[in-house]
Amino acid sequence: MHKLKAIVYEDDIDAVIRSLGEAGVAQIIDLREKLGEWQGVLSQYAGSAENAAKCSELLSRIHVSFEALGAESEELPIAGAPFAEGTTKETLATVEKRLAELPVEALRKCSEIISRVDQLAQAFDVKLDEARQAASREPFKESFEEVEERLDEIEKGYSTMGFADRKLFVDRIKTLSIDEKSQLGKKLMEVKRFLTEQQETMAKELATLRRTVETVQQTLEAETKISEIREDLFTLQKTAEREKQVGQAEEKLARTAKTIYLEAWVPEEHAKQSVEIIKKASNGNCVVADELASSSEKTPIVLKPAPKFLAAFEKLVFSFGYPAGGDINPVNILAVTFPILFGIMFADVGQGALFLVIGLVLTVLKKRIALDKVGDIIRYLLISSEMFMLLGLSAILFGFLFGEFFGPSGLIHPVSLGRIGPFFIGGFEPTQEPMKMLRFAVLVGSLHLGSGLVLKFVNEVKHRHFKLVPVPLFWLWLLFGGLYMWAFWGGISNISKWFADGSLMLVGFIVLPLALVLMSTAFAEGFMGGLGFSVEVFAETLSHTMSYSRLMALGLIHSAMNYLFLVLGGVEHGYFPLASIPMIVIGTVLVMIIEGLVVFVHTLRLHWVEWFSKFHTGEGIAFKPFKIT
Amino acid sequence: MDPGLTSLVGITLAIGVPIISAAITIIICGNAMAGVGTEKPELLSRLIITVVLGEALAIYGLLIAFMLLSKLPSITTIEAAYKALISGAIIAVATGSAGAGISYCGTSLIGATAEKPETFSSNVIGVVLSEALAIYGLLIAFMIIGQI
Numbered sequence: 001m002h003k004l005k006a007i008v009y010e011d012d013i014d015a016v017i018r019s020l021g022e023a024g025v026a027q028i029i030d031l032r033e034k035l036g037e038w039q040g041v042l043s044q045y046a047g048s049a050e051n052a053a054k055c056s057e058l059l060s061r062i063h064v065s066f067e068a069l070g071a072e073s074e075e076l077p078i079a080g081a082p083f084a085e086g087t088t089k090e091t092l093a094t095v096e097k098r099l100a101e102l103p104v105e106a107l108r109k110c111s112e113i114i115s116r117v118d119q120l121a122q123a124f125d126v127k128l129d130e131a132r133q134a135a136s137r138e139p140f141k142e143s144f145e146e147v148e149e150r151l152d153e154i155e156k157g158y159s160t161m162g163f164a165d166r167k168l169f170v171d172r173i174k175t176l177s178i179d180e181k182s183q184l185g186k187k188l189m190e191v192k193r194f195l196t197e198q199q200e201t202m203a204k205e206l207a208t209l210r211r212t213v214e215t216v217q218q219t220l221e222a223e224t225k226i227s228e229i230r231e232d233l234f235t236l237q238k239t240a241e242r243e244k245q246v247g248q249a250e251e252k253l254a255r256t257a258k259t260i261y262l263e264a265w266v267p268e269e270h271a272k273q274s275v276e277i278i279k280k281a282s283n284g285n286c287v288v289a290d291e292l293a294s295s296s297e298k299t300p301i302v303l304k305p306a307p308k309f310l311a312a313f314e315k316l317v318f319s320f321g322y323p324a325g326g327d328i329n330p331v332n333i334l335a336v337t338f339p340i341l342f343g344i345m346f347a348d349v350g351q352g353a354l355f356l357v358i359g360l361v362l363t364v365l366k367k368r369i370a371l372d373k374v375g376d377i378i379r380y381l382l383i384s385s386e387m388f389m390l391l392g393l394s395a396i397l398f399g400f401l402f403g404e405f406f407g408p409s410g411l412i413h414p415v416s417l418g419r420i421g422p423f424f425i426g427g428f429e430p431t432q433e434p435m436k437m438l439r440f441a442v443l444v445g446s447l448h449l450g451s452g453l454v455l456k457f458v459n460e461v462k463h464r465h466f467k468l469v470p471v472p473l474f475w476l477w478l479l480f481g482g483l484y485m486w487a488f489w490g491g492i493s494n495i496s497k498w499f500a501d502g503s504l505m506l507v508g509f510i511v512l513p514l515a516l517v518l519m520s521t522a523f524a525e526g527f528m529g530g531l532g533f534s535v536e537v538f539a540e541t542l543s544h545t546m547s548y549s550r551l552m553a554l555g556l557i558h559s560a561m562n563y564l565f566l567v568l569g570g571v572e573h574g575y576f577p578l579a580s581i582p583m584i585v586i587g588t589v590l591v592m593i594i595e596g597l598v599v600f601v602h603t604l605r606l607h608w609v610e611w612f613s614k615f616h617t618g619e620g621i622a623f624k625p626f627k628i629t
Numbered sequence: 630m631d632p633g634l635t636s637l638v639g640i641t642l643a644i645g646v647p648i649i650s651a652a653i654t655i656i657i658c659g660n661a662m663a664g665v666g667t668e669k670p671e672l673l674s675r676l677i678i679t680v681v682l683g684e685a686l687a688i689y690g691l692l693i694a695f696m697l698l699s700k701l702p703s704i705t706t707i708e709a710a711y712k713a714l715i716s717g718a719i720i721a722v723a724t725g726s727a728g729a730g731i732s733y734c735g736t737s738l739i740g741a742t743a744e745k746p747e748t749f750s751s752n753v754i755g756v757v758l759s760e761a762l763a764i765y766g767l768l769i770a771f772m773i774i775g776q777i
Binding site: 319376380438493543547549550553564594597601604608609612 | 747
């Protein structure tokens with residue numbers, strides 16, 4: 001990992017950041033926290049605040065225009081290429097100018113006026129369609145402002161001429177006596193005629209206004225192609241968004257009086273390219289230094305991307321922590337061990353096959369559904385489609401070993417893969433012979449922990465910590481020595497024999513490796529550090545191995561829960577009566593959801609705590625290049 | 630005491646106490662998770678471990694109760710009945726203490742992760758070690774049942 005340090009003239013910094021963002025090869029270092037180290041030479045670069053406000057304003061205006069056109073920006077299939085003119089400020093000014101030139105505003109105004117005319121007509125109780133025939137066909141001369149003024153006048157007239165009081169007027173007439181009415185009759189007729197005349201004039205006028213505005217709208221629409229406006233708007237939106245991202249990245253920089261100071265992490269293969277980009281974008285108004293990162297610094301790490309079908313396992317590893325520099329990335333190994341541990345706890349041929357089918361269906365769906373258009377849970381399911389398949393396969397395999405088909409139904413006879421000393425690999429039913437299952441779980445746990453220690457060994461070699469290289473080897477000796485003793489003396493219940501008949505073995509398998517661990521860590525880190533570490537090694541070896549007995553516990557629980565539904569359904573000796581199917585369906589759904597989740601989390605925990613604590617600290621930082629999207 | 634009744638008391642302990650401790654753990658951790666979820670929903674997929682480990686306590690109790698239940702016809706002597714009672718009491722105590730540990734460490738883990746997500750990997754150890762306590766109890770209870 002290279003560290004670029006650059007000093008750029010302030011007018012060119014926008015172009016430099018923009019070009020770096022387009023290339024997407026450099027991670028800009030946040031200098032704000034380190035300003036103290038420079039003792040006042042550098043101050044925070046705050047020039048971007050104004051631009052940020054401008055960007056937000058322009059973006060919201062563009063958004064309003066999109067809405068006026070009745071189009072969502074996301075629906076656009078076209079890709080408008082953003083433009084750039086020197087600094088962010090200049091670019092934003094151009095965006096604003098071009099936005100004002102677009103006829104969108106005028107079109108919006110037209111529809112606004114038309115709807116206002118319609119509202120007025122409704123309030124007046126006039127029919128515009130009838131008045132339309134009488135409306136004059138004068139060409140449109142007035143500006144929008146004049147049209148609006150005219151509308152205001154009409155509205156004012158509406159309230160002064162007494163249209164609004166008409167109801168009051170009618171009510172009052174109703175209260176009059178017949179004599180008074182006949183006296184007033186003539187006058188009333190006059191008023192009525194006057195009002196009707198006024199109404200007709202108004203209607204005519206309104207219709208005229210409406211027609212003229214409509215004509216304008218039509219000509220505008222004819223002259224401009226909506227699609228073109230949309231394309232322009234889209235380009236402007238892209239440009240403003242890009243400048244916004246540039247502004248956000250610039251917040252991390254520091255400045256002197258006239259120059260901007262910039263630091264960035266760049267992978268080795270892109271170092272030269274990035275230097276060129278900075279030089280070119282700043283027209284040479286810059287000083288660039290390309291250094292190797294010093295060993296004391298925490299550099300971000302670029303990992304080889306895992307194969308795409310392991311994406312779910314990658315997420316599981318990285319949500320614990322990113323591998324530290326030079327450490328092994330455990331994703332590929334986890335993709336093997338994770339299904340195995342899951343399969344032991346979830347051993348079942350039938351339910352494993354269901355998992356496999358679910359995985360296949362999800363894989364097919366994943367190709368058809370856009371991941372960003374579905375909810376959280378569905379997205380997680382889609383991402384982990386391949387994981388479901390692997391988990392299902394493993395469950396099927398262990399289902400054959402333990403003779404489980406929708407629980408211990410007796411349909412499948414347990415298949416034995418052999419026997420190592422007291423450890424039986426398959427060939428028994430866990431519910432019938434739980435001790436065999438416990439031994440199997442401890443064996444698997446020791447092997448899993450052993451693989452973690454081997455990885456620790458590789459890590460120490462890679463880091464050239466030669467003083468610590470033997471520690472994982474001694475630890476392996478302790479782990480498998482202890483396992484051998486446990487098996488040899490027939491379990492923990494005969495522990496008294498360990499100290500009597502087996503005292504030599506105890507020294508060779510437990511005391512000696514512990515002493516060696518103590519010596520080698522004391523040699524590297526001092527006596528107290530070594531002592532603390534060896535106590536930790538002893539305690540961890542015991543408690544972590546014991547922790548794997550949950551393989552047995554959860555395996556038994558899985559089997560027992562299924563057994564419950566088999567009994568309720570009346571399944572006996574591998575014979576499934578037709579009436580048992582609804583019960584088994586209910587049981588399977590329950591077990592696969594609740595039990596599946598619990599088993600999954602326990603598998604995860606075995607990896608995160610017992611396995612990762614051997615070799616994966618998760619203290620690394622991922623390399624996230626600044627990239628304009 | 631009657632062997633049948635004594636072992637039934639054991640079964641009651643084995644299923645009752647773990648369920649109560651699982652419920653308390655889920656109530657406490659679920660509450661804290663809901664609070665964090667309103668601010669940082671992207672952390673929930675990691676923090677769900679506290680609730681699920683709490684739920685597992687009930688499952689351990691279920692396992693012991695289930696095994697005792699299957700042994701029930703063969704418990705005829707008072708000695709065997711005491712073994713059943715004791716194994717139920719062991720899993721009850723173990724899951725109770727594991728539940729207390731998960732509730733305390735779990736809420737702290739949830740709060741701390743909301744502030745600083747990078748501390749999750751070290752803080753989660755408190756939760757999972759508390760949960761391991763239940764496993765130790767489970768193993769011993771299991772071995773006692775094996776002797777009935």
